[in-house]
Amino acid sequence: MGSEQTAADVFALLSDESRVEILRAVAVAQSEQAPSNSGFAPLSFSAIYERVEIDNTSKLSYHLGELAGTYLRKVEGGYTFTHAGEQIVRFILAENFTQPPDVDGIETEGMCLFCGETQLEAGLDDQYFMVRCPSCDRPVTGYIVTPAQARARSGPALLESLKRKQATEFGLVQEGICPECAGEIRTEVLDASEQSLPGDVPVSHFTVDECEACLRRYSGPLTYSAAFRPPSIAFYWEHGVDILGSGWWELHRYLREGRWSAERIATDPVEYRVELRHEGAVLRVFLDDAARTTRTERVRGRDLD
Ligand SMILES: [Zn+2]
Ligand SMILES: [Zn+2]
Known part of the structure; x- marks a missing residue:
């Protein structure tokens, strides 16, 4: 079992309410265990039986047999989750398959x-978080939001959660790690002048970052690839700016005001230099053709060329 199963087989196993109930019961029981540094203890057959509305032990035995190998692992002492079980039970418990609440008109x-x-x-637009400009009626930035995220918070607290989640995830992308599946992210740097961006956008280069495994795609100005790296985060922190707590729609000010810029300074091999200027200080971040930071240098105002 396992490797020969198709995705359709795997989901077909869940087309039975009793099996979903079993997965929930195992997760709830594990959450009630005392914290331990060796993870959750397996749940025994009889402990599961006590927690589910299944008529008799042979029915439970049948359903556990179906779940085992895909969603549950049978180990000494009982059952625990496989990776797929862990993923799917969190999705079920968080009810991230439901519609998020309507969110609209948060001023920011x-x-x-x-x-x-x-x-x-800001608000949700077809379940997607969007910040819009009321003056020119264009989307300023957007990001994925989960139903659980929008149910748990509203107004400024929801915005804060979006900023933190996007910043942390974009930081992972810069390490080549997919925030969704932990597969490998492949990054391409594109020259904005060769793309069909609206004419007055102050962005010279941008990246397209795509996961080779799950195809999740991220994209942003090249200056953001540099900004979400530890040297830049520290540089701004020292100047009283929390990059990891800033929304992209807030950072756009640095681009628009010309404080952040990027240029290609070498072609063989390709090298980019991003300059992040703040109050007379400059951080220069050098990146390769995959937008990975290779080195940084700080420049004081009088040393600027
Ligand atoms: Zn506008
Ligand atoms: Zn992925």
């Missing part, structure tokens, strides 16, 4: 890359 400050408007409006 930032900057529209297109027109410079600073009073922006």
Whole structure:
């Protein structure tokens, strides 16, 4: 079992309410265990039986047999989750298969890359988080939001959770790690002048970062690939700016005001230099053709060339 199963086989196993109930019961029972540094203890057959509404032990035995190998692992002392079980039971418990609540009209400050408007409006647009510019009516930035995320918070707290999640995930992308599946991210740097971006956008280069395994795609100005790295985060922290707590719609100000810029400084091999300027200090970040940081240097105001 296992390797010959197709995705359809794996999902067909869940088309029975009793099996979903078993997965929930195992997760709930494990959450009630005392914390331990060796993870959760397996749940015995009889402990599962006590927690589910299944008529008799032979029925439970049948369902456990179906789940074992795919969603549950049979180990000494009982059952515990496989990777697939762990993923699916969190999805079920968080009810991330439901519709998120309607969220609209959260006012937030930032900057529209297109027109410079600073009073922006955030909300969910077809379940996707969007910040829009009321002046030029264009989308300023967008990101994935989960139903659980939007149910648990509203207003500024929801915005804060989105900023933190996007910043942390974009940091992982810069390490080549997919935030969704931990597969490998492949990054391409594109020259904005060769793409069909609206004319007045102050972005010279941007990246397309795609997971080779799950095809999840991220994209952003090359300056952001540099900004979400530890040397840049530290540089800004020392100047009182929390990059990891900043929304992209807030960071757009640095691009629009010309404080962040990127240029290609070598072609063989390709090298890019991003400059992040703040209050007379400059951090230069050098990146390779996959937008990975190779080195950084700090420059004081009088040393600027
Ligand atoms: Zn605008
Ligand atoms: Zn992935």
